[in-house]
Amino acid sequence: MDKLYFLTAGVPLKAGTKGYKRGFEIHDEMGLDGLELEFVHGVRISDKSQEDVKASDKVITAHAPFYVNLNAREEEKVEASVQRIIETANVTNELGGYSITFHAGFYMGNSKEETYAKIREQIKKITDELEKTGNKIWIRPETTGKATQWGDLKEIIKLSKEFEYVLPCVDFSHLHARYNGSHNTYDEFAQMLELIGKELGDVAINNFHAHLAGIDYSSKGEKRHLNLEESDMNYKDLLKAMKDFQVKGALVCESPNIESDCLLLKQYYATLLA
Ligand SMILES: [Zn+2]
Numbered sequence: 001m002d003k004l005y006f007l008t009a010g011v012p013l014k015a016g017t018k019g020y021k022r023g024f025e026i027h028d029e030m031g032l033d034g035l036e037l038e039f040v041h042g043v044r045i046s047d048k049s050q051e052d053v054k055a056s057d058k059v060i061t062a063h064a065p066f067y068v069n070l071n072a073r074e075e076e077k078v079e080a081s082v083q084r085i086i087e088t089a090n091v092t093n094e095l096g097g098y099s100i101t102f103h104a105g106f107y108m109g110n111s112k113e114e115t116y117a118k119i120r121e122q123i124k125k126i127t128d129e130l131e132k133t134g135n136k137i138w139i140r141p142e143t144t145g146k147a148t149q150w151g152d153l154k155e156i157i158k159l160s161k162e163f164e165y166v167l168p169c170v171d172f173s174h175l176h177a178r179y180n181g182s183h184n185t186y187d188e189f190a191q192m193l194e195l196i197g198k199e200l201g202d203v204a205i206n207n208f209h210a211h212l213a214g215i216d217y218s219s220k221g222e223k224r225h226l227n228l229e230e231s232d233m234n235y236k237d238l239l240k241a242m243k244d245f246q247v248k249g250a251l252v253c254e255s256p257n258i259e260s261d262c263l264l265l266k267q268y269y270a271t272l273l274a
Helices: 019-030 047-055 075-094 112-132 153-162 172-178 186-200 202-206 235-244 259-273
Strands: 004-009 034-038 059-063 099-102 138-141 208-212 214-218 221-226 249-253
Touching (some): 004 059, 019 034, 075 099, 172 186, 172 208, 172 214, 202 208, 249 259
Parallel strands (some): 034 059
Protein backbone atom coordinates (compact mmCIF):
# COMPACT_ATOMS: atom_id res chain seq x y z
CA MET A 1 0.00 0.00 0.00
CA ASP A 2 1.18 3.54 -0.63
CA LYS A 3 -0.14 5.12 2.60
CA LEU A 4 -2.38 4.61 5.60
CA TYR A 5 -6.07 4.41 4.66
CA PHE A 6 -8.93 5.07 7.09
CA LEU A 7 -11.86 2.64 6.83
CA THR A 8 -15.25 2.42 8.51
CA ALA A 9 -16.35 -0.87 10.06
CA GLY A 10 -19.30 -1.44 7.76
CA VAL A 11 -21.45 1.09 5.94
CA PRO A 12 -21.47 4.55 7.59
CA LEU A 13 -24.42 5.04 9.95
CA LYS A 14 -25.61 8.09 8.01
CA ALA A 15 -26.37 5.84 5.02
CA GLY A 16 -29.25 4.35 7.06
CA THR A 17 -30.80 1.52 5.06
CA LYS A 18 -29.60 2.94 1.74
CA GLY A 19 -26.72 0.51 1.46
CA TYR A 20 -23.23 0.50 0.05
CA LYS A 21 -23.74 2.98 -2.79
CA ARG A 22 -24.91 5.69 -0.40
CA GLY A 23 -22.21 4.58 2.05
CA PHE A 24 -19.47 5.20 -0.50
CA GLU A 25 -20.96 8.62 -1.31
CA ILE A 26 -20.69 9.46 2.40
CA HIS A 27 -17.05 8.31 2.31
CA ASP A 28 -16.48 10.74 -0.55
CA GLU A 29 -18.26 13.57 1.26
CA MET A 30 -16.23 12.98 4.44
CA GLY A 31 -12.94 12.12 2.75
CA LEU A 32 -12.80 8.56 4.12
CA ASP A 33 -11.10 5.75 2.26
CA GLY A 34 -13.21 2.60 2.35
CA LEU A 35 -14.84 0.03 4.57
CA GLU A 36 -14.63 -3.37 6.17
CA LEU A 37 -17.38 -5.73 5.02
CA GLU A 38 -18.95 -7.01 8.23
CA PHE A 39 -19.74 -10.67 7.58
CA VAL A 40 -20.06 -11.15 11.33
CA HIS A 41 -23.37 -13.04 11.16
CA GLY A 42 -22.59 -14.90 7.94
CA VAL A 43 -20.92 -14.36 4.57
CA ARG A 44 -23.94 -12.75 2.92
CA ILE A 45 -24.01 -9.79 0.57
CA SER A 46 -26.66 -9.10 -2.05
CA ASP A 47 -25.88 -9.04 -5.78
CA LYS A 48 -26.65 -5.31 -5.86
CA SER A 49 -24.28 -4.62 -2.99
CA GLN A 50 -21.58 -6.73 -4.65
CA GLU A 51 -21.90 -4.60 -7.78
CA ASP A 52 -21.65 -1.41 -5.73
CA VAL A 53 -18.52 -2.65 -3.95
CA LYS A 54 -16.90 -3.77 -7.21
CA ALA A 55 -17.71 -0.45 -8.88
CA SER A 56 -16.19 1.61 -6.06
CA ASP A 57 -12.57 2.69 -5.94
CA LYS A 58 -12.45 2.27 -2.16
CA VAL A 59 -10.15 0.11 -0.03
CA ILE A 60 -12.11 -2.98 1.01
CA THR A 61 -11.39 -5.41 3.84
CA ALA A 62 -13.66 -8.00 5.46
CA HIS A 63 -14.39 -9.41 8.89
CA ALA A 64 -15.26 -13.11 8.88
CA PRO A 65 -18.21 -14.42 10.96
CA PHE A 66 -17.85 -14.28 14.76
CA TYR A 67 -18.90 -17.93 14.85
CA VAL A 68 -15.40 -19.23 14.21
CA ASN A 69 -13.38 -21.44 16.55
CA LEU A 70 -10.48 -23.26 14.92
CA ASN A 71 -9.80 -24.94 18.27
CA ALA A 72 -13.35 -26.22 18.86
CA ARG A 73 -13.66 -29.67 20.46
CA GLU A 74 -16.12 -30.91 17.83
CA GLU A 75 -14.49 -31.60 14.47
CA GLU A 76 -17.57 -30.40 12.54
CA LYS A 77 -17.36 -26.99 14.25
CA VAL A 78 -13.68 -26.73 13.30
CA GLU A 79 -14.48 -27.65 9.70
CA ALA A 80 -17.36 -25.13 9.55
CA SER A 81 -14.99 -22.45 10.88
CA VAL A 82 -12.42 -23.28 8.20
CA GLN A 83 -15.12 -23.02 5.54
CA ARG A 84 -16.38 -19.66 6.86
CA ILE A 85 -12.88 -18.18 6.61
CA ILE A 86 -12.35 -19.61 3.09
CA GLU A 87 -15.74 -18.25 2.03
CA THR A 88 -14.91 -14.79 3.44
CA ALA A 89 -11.58 -14.85 1.58
CA ASN A 90 -13.19 -15.90 -1.70
CA VAL A 91 -16.05 -13.40 -1.69
CA THR A 92 -13.78 -10.54 -0.60
CA ASN A 93 -11.20 -11.40 -3.23
CA GLU A 94 -13.88 -11.44 -5.95
CA LEU A 95 -14.94 -7.98 -4.80
CA GLY A 96 -11.40 -6.64 -5.15
CA GLY A 97 -10.69 -6.68 -1.41
CA TYR A 98 -7.31 -6.24 0.21
CA SER A 99 -7.40 -8.31 3.39
CA ILE A 100 -9.65 -10.37 5.65
CA THR A 101 -9.62 -10.82 9.41
CA PHE A 102 -11.14 -13.25 11.91
CA HIS A 103 -11.05 -14.23 15.57
CA ALA A 104 -9.23 -17.55 15.29
CA GLY A 105 -10.50 -19.36 18.37
CA PHE A 106 -10.52 -20.01 22.11
CA TYR A 107 -8.02 -21.90 24.25
CA MET A 108 -10.85 -24.12 25.58
CA GLY A 109 -8.71 -25.00 28.61
CA ASN A 110 -5.87 -26.25 26.41
CA SER A 111 -2.31 -25.02 26.75
CA LYS A 112 -1.00 -22.23 24.57
CA GLU A 113 1.15 -24.78 22.72
CA GLU A 114 -1.70 -27.23 22.06
CA THR A 115 -3.95 -24.42 20.89
CA TYR A 116 -1.27 -23.03 18.60
CA ALA A 117 -0.70 -26.43 16.99
CA LYS A 118 -4.41 -26.97 16.38
CA ILE A 119 -4.96 -23.49 14.94
CA ARG A 120 -1.83 -23.79 12.80
CA GLU A 121 -3.15 -27.03 11.31
CA GLN A 122 -6.41 -25.32 10.32
CA ILE A 123 -4.66 -22.25 8.89
CA LYS A 124 -2.62 -24.62 6.73
CA LYS A 125 -5.85 -26.11 5.35
CA ILE A 126 -7.16 -22.62 4.61
CA THR A 127 -4.01 -21.36 2.90
CA ASP A 128 -3.60 -24.61 0.91
CA GLU A 129 -7.15 -24.25 -0.40
CA LEU A 130 -6.67 -20.58 -1.30
CA GLU A 131 -3.38 -21.35 -3.01
CA LYS A 132 -5.10 -24.00 -5.14
CA THR A 133 -7.52 -21.39 -6.46
CA GLY A 134 -4.91 -18.64 -6.82
CA ASN A 135 -6.46 -16.43 -4.15
CA LYS A 136 -3.67 -14.26 -2.72
CA ILE A 137 -5.69 -12.09 -0.35
CA TRP A 138 -4.13 -11.46 3.09
CA ILE A 139 -5.49 -13.80 5.77
CA ARG A 140 -5.31 -12.22 9.23
CA PRO A 141 -6.00 -13.61 12.66
CA GLU A 142 -6.91 -10.65 14.85
CA THR A 143 -5.32 -9.82 18.20
CA THR A 144 -8.04 -10.57 20.74
CA GLY A 145 -9.43 -8.71 23.73
CA LYS A 146 -9.69 -11.51 26.31
CA ALA A 147 -7.19 -13.88 27.86
CA THR A 148 -9.54 -16.83 27.07
CA GLN A 149 -9.25 -16.12 23.33
CA TRP A 150 -6.24 -17.32 21.38
CA GLY A 151 -4.35 -14.48 19.73
CA ASP A 152 -1.91 -12.31 21.61
CA LEU A 153 0.48 -10.42 19.38
CA LYS A 154 3.34 -12.90 19.77
CA GLU A 155 1.17 -15.88 18.88
CA ILE A 156 -0.10 -14.17 15.76
CA ILE A 157 3.38 -13.05 14.70
CA LYS A 158 4.62 -16.63 15.13
CA LEU A 159 1.81 -17.97 12.96
CA SER A 160 2.35 -15.25 10.36
CA LYS A 161 5.98 -16.32 9.96
CA GLU A 162 4.86 -19.77 8.85
CA PHE A 163 2.59 -18.75 5.97
CA GLU A 164 3.22 -16.47 3.01
CA TYR A 165 -0.22 -14.81 2.96
CA VAL A 166 -0.84 -14.67 6.72
CA LEU A 167 -0.18 -11.43 8.63
CA PRO A 168 -1.57 -10.01 11.89
CA CYS A 169 -4.66 -7.86 12.09
CA VAL A 170 -3.62 -5.72 15.04
CA ASP A 171 -6.65 -4.65 17.06
CA PHE A 172 -4.92 -2.13 19.33
CA SER A 173 -8.06 -1.66 21.43
CA HIS A 174 -8.30 -5.40 22.06
CA LEU A 175 -4.70 -5.51 23.28
CA HIS A 176 -5.28 -2.50 25.54
CA ALA A 177 -8.31 -4.32 27.02
CA ARG A 178 -6.71 -7.77 27.10
CA TYR A 179 -4.00 -6.42 29.41
CA ASN A 180 -6.43 -4.34 31.50
CA GLY A 181 -5.19 -0.89 30.58
CA SER A 182 -1.59 -1.26 29.46
CA HIS A 183 -0.56 -1.15 25.76
CA ASN A 184 -1.67 2.47 25.62
CA THR A 185 1.46 4.63 25.54
CA TYR A 186 3.63 5.83 22.68
CA ASP A 187 6.47 3.57 23.82
CA GLU A 188 4.22 0.50 24.00
CA PHE A 189 2.77 1.16 20.54
CA ALA A 190 6.26 1.69 19.18
CA GLN A 191 7.45 -1.58 20.76
CA MET A 192 4.60 -3.48 19.09
CA LEU A 193 5.34 -1.97 15.69
CA GLU A 194 9.05 -2.56 16.12
CA LEU A 195 8.43 -6.21 16.99
CA ILE A 196 6.21 -6.68 13.92
CA GLY A 197 8.80 -5.06 11.65
CA LYS A 198 11.66 -7.03 13.16
CA GLU A 199 9.91 -10.40 13.07
CA LEU A 200 7.90 -10.11 9.86
CA GLY A 201 9.80 -7.52 7.87
CA ASP A 202 8.82 -4.45 5.88
CA VAL A 203 6.06 -6.38 4.13
CA ALA A 204 4.07 -6.36 7.38
CA ILE A 205 4.57 -2.63 8.01
CA ASN A 206 3.81 -1.76 4.38
CA ASN A 207 0.67 -3.92 4.26
CA PHE A 208 -0.90 -3.27 7.64
CA HIS A 209 -4.44 -4.07 8.77
CA ALA A 210 -5.45 -2.60 12.12
CA HIS A 211 -8.62 -2.13 14.15
CA LEU A 212 -9.23 0.75 16.52
CA ALA A 213 -12.12 1.94 18.69
CA GLY A 214 -12.72 3.31 22.13
CA ILE A 215 -13.05 0.40 24.52
CA ASP A 216 -14.37 -0.50 27.97
CA TYR A 217 -12.62 -3.31 29.84
CA SER A 218 -12.04 -5.01 33.17
CA SER A 219 -9.54 -7.49 34.55
CA LYS A 220 -11.32 -10.05 32.33
CA GLY A 221 -10.53 -7.99 29.24
CA GLU A 222 -12.79 -6.42 26.64
CA LYS A 223 -16.34 -5.43 27.68
CA ARG A 224 -17.63 -3.28 24.82
CA HIS A 225 -16.64 -0.75 22.21
CA LEU A 226 -17.05 2.95 23.00
CA ASN A 227 -16.59 6.14 21.04
CA LEU A 228 -12.97 7.26 21.28
CA GLU A 229 -13.59 10.41 23.31
CA GLU A 230 -15.63 8.43 25.89
CA SER A 231 -12.73 6.05 26.46
CA ASP A 232 -9.11 6.16 27.60
CA MET A 233 -7.83 4.75 24.28
CA ASN A 234 -4.74 6.81 23.47
CA TYR A 235 -5.33 7.05 19.74
CA LYS A 236 -3.17 10.14 19.39
CA ASP A 237 0.03 8.44 20.47
CA LEU A 238 -0.89 5.35 18.48
CA LEU A 239 -1.21 7.42 15.32
CA LYS A 240 2.06 9.19 16.13
CA ALA A 241 3.79 5.82 16.40
CA MET A 242 2.16 4.58 13.19
CA LYS A 243 3.36 7.69 11.43
CA ASP A 244 6.88 7.40 12.84
CA PHE A 245 7.11 3.74 11.73
CA GLN A 246 5.66 4.70 8.31
CA VAL A 247 2.86 2.17 8.62
CA LYS A 248 0.91 1.75 5.37
CA GLY A 249 -2.32 -0.18 4.88
CA ALA A 250 -5.82 -0.09 6.36
CA LEU A 251 -6.89 1.23 9.76
CA VAL A 252 -10.51 0.25 10.43
CA CYS A 253 -12.47 2.32 12.95
CA GLU A 254 -14.85 0.13 14.99
CA SER A 255 -16.32 2.79 17.31
CA PRO A 256 -20.14 2.71 17.70
CA ASN A 257 -20.35 6.08 15.91
CA ILE A 258 -18.36 4.48 13.03
CA GLU A 259 -17.71 7.30 10.58
CA SER A 260 -17.40 10.12 13.14
CA ASP A 261 -14.43 8.51 14.90
CA CYS A 262 -13.00 7.39 11.57
CA LEU A 263 -12.93 11.03 10.52
CA LEU A 264 -11.48 12.05 13.89
CA LEU A 265 -8.63 9.58 13.32
CA LYS A 266 -8.01 10.64 9.76
CA GLN A 267 -8.03 14.33 10.63
CA TYR A 268 -5.69 13.89 13.59
CA TYR A 269 -3.33 11.80 11.44
CA ALA A 270 -3.35 14.58 8.82
CA THR A 271 -2.15 17.08 11.44
CA LEU A 272 0.86 14.80 12.09
CA LEU A 273 1.78 14.78 8.41
CA ALA A 274 1.41 18.54 8.04
ZN1 LIG B 1 -12.80 -8.47 15.21
